[in-house]
Amino acid sequence: MEDLKIQGSHQNFFIPTVNFNAKTGICEISGESFLEDTVEFYRPLIEWLTEYTTELKRPIAFIIKLTYFNTSTSRCILDILNLLKEYEDEGGEVLVNWHYDENDADMEEDIEDYMIDTGLKINLIPF
Amino acid sequence: METPTKFNLFEYYKLFSQQDIQISYKGPIDERILSVIGNYIEVILGKNPKASKKIFSIFIELAQNVSFYSAEFNELTDGKEIGVGTLVVGEFGNYYTFVTGNVVRNEDIIPVIEKCEIINSLDRDQLREYKRNQRRLPPGVKGGGNIGLIQVALTSCNPLDFEVTPINENYSFFSIAAKVDKE
Numbered sequence: 209m210e211d212l213k214i215q216g217s218h219q220n221f222f223i224p225t226v227n228f229n230a231k232t233g234i235c236e237i238s239g240e241s242f243l244e245d246t247v248e249f250y251r252p253l254i255e256w257l258t259e260y261t262t263e264l265k266r267p268i269a270f271i272i273k274l275t276y277f278n279t280s281t282s283r284c285i286l287d288i289l290n291l292l293k294e295y296e297d298e299g300g301e302v303l304v305n306w307h308y309d310e311n312d313a314d315m316e317e318d319i320e321d322y323m324i325d326t327g328l329k330i331n332l333i334p335f
Numbered sequence: 336m337e338t339p340t341k342f343n344l345f346e347y348y349k350l351f352s353q354q355d356i357q358i359s360y361k362g363p364i365d366e367r368i369l370s371v372i373g374n375y376i377e378v379i380l381g382k383n384p385k386a387s388k389k390i391f392s393i394f395i396e397l398a399q400n401v402s403f404y405s406a407e408f409n410e411l412t413d414g415k416e417i418g419v420g421t422l423v424v425g426e427f428g429n430y431y432t433f434v435t436g437n438v439v440r441n442e443d444i445i446p447v448i449e450k451c452e453i454i455n456s457l458d459r460d461q462l463r464e465y466k467r468n469q470r471r472l473p474p475g476v477k478g479g480g481n482i483g484l485i486q487v488a489l490t491s492c493n494p495l496d497f498e499v500t501p502i503n504e505n506y507s508f509f510s511i512a513a514k515v516d517k518e
Binding site: 220221247279314321 | 366367369370384385388389391392395396399463466467470471474482483486489490
């Protein structure tokens with residue numbers, strides 16, 4: 209299984225940097241997410257995670273370092289976290305670390321809401 | 336060719352100078368405008384990073400709503416239709432405000448008003464729950480929808496300040512302002 213790599217950019221739209229490693233199971237998404245077609249952008253990420261969790265079935269460490277995302281993105285993040293929760297319920301080993309600016313109370317609330325929503329444990333790591 | 340009637344820009348300037356308007360724009364709203372104004376918000380409000388981040392996030396959600404839902408369009412040479420609206424960033428004593436205004440079809444305005452009224456009736460915990468419930472539903476036709484206004488209210492930490500001014504039997508002008516306290 210190939211790694212998934214996307215180089216982020218901050219132009220008219222904001223593309224997050226994606227680094228999903230099939231060998232180590234460390235999957236990181238960082239930067240900012242505001243896209244022209246959000247669902248289209250996140251589809252390959254979901255597909256990659258689906259393949260990893262149904263075929264390789266190895267531990268996964270999901271690292272989020274997004275400093276900004278719009279509400280369309282917030283739906284796609286929910287889809288990813290739901291997928292990880294399902295994998296965990298089926299016996300998969302899942303770790304989720306969310307790095308956020310300690311002054312960003314809105315982000316902290318968002319992460320809490322994702323935990324309530326998905327039932328997944330998310331480690332909050334302020335920086 | 337006849338000279339068009341002169342538009343009195345000074346009247347417009349005076350109106351906006353009475354209040355501390357940092358940015359005002361009227362015209363088609365697409366990603367290029369979002370990008371330019373978004374950058375300026377970061378520059379102008381940069382001295383207050385917390386408020387700047389909030390205004391930026393509010394700006395993206397509200398401006399996208401205008402570009403998606405405005406009933407007034409400009410057709411560009413490439414055939415693309417872009418929603419037209421007004422965006423204003425103001426600074427007042429102890430708060431910043433971001434305002435959008437656009438023309439809407441009367442039949443489209445009722446659900447928006449209802450949504451704003453629900454949002455304003457909820458406390459913060461209820462609003463978070465409302466957002467979680469709406470986010471679980473399938474997205475609106477434009478891919479976003481549903482939670483944009485809720486997120487604006489959460490980010491703003493203030494009630495949504497909205498107003499509808501009837502234009503004629505088909506159209507109204509809808510404006511919505513979100514305040515961010517300077518603290």
